[in-house]
Amino acid sequence: MKPGLQVERTQLSWERSAFGFLVGGALVLLRPHGPLHAGRVALASIAGLLALGVFALGYMRSRRVRDGGRHVPPPRAAVLLLGYGTAAFALAIVVALVLTA
Known part of the structure; x- marks a missing residue:
């Protein structure tokens, strides 16, 4: 395997996660029921x-891996932030759905 492909795969996985949030936000906006409210x-x-x-976060992580080389700490804080952000966003959507039902 060529050196540097790990960095590219890491960056792509972070970009896929970011795209998932964008799709989630677009689905909230494109919901066909009722007017667009605040x-x-x-x-x-x-x-x-x-x-x-x-x-x-993904850009900083891939840049750190690319520049730092071998001794890059695992992305615990970034992964936890992503996980908690996902859970909070899902909870916000559930609360919004319950309040509008």
Whole structure:
């Protein structure tokens, strides 16, 4: 395997996670039931901010791996942040669905 492919795969996986947040926000906006209200716009904005955050974390991580070489610590904080962000976003969507039902 060529050196450097790990960095590329890592960057692509972070980008896929960011894209997932963007799709989640778009689905909230494109929901066909009722008018567009502030809650749906807020959820889509949160999804966009989470996507930007995940993309930035992935970029910093891949840059650190590319520049640092061998002794790069595992991405515990970034993965925890991504996991908690995903759980919080899912909870916000559930709460919004319950409140609008």
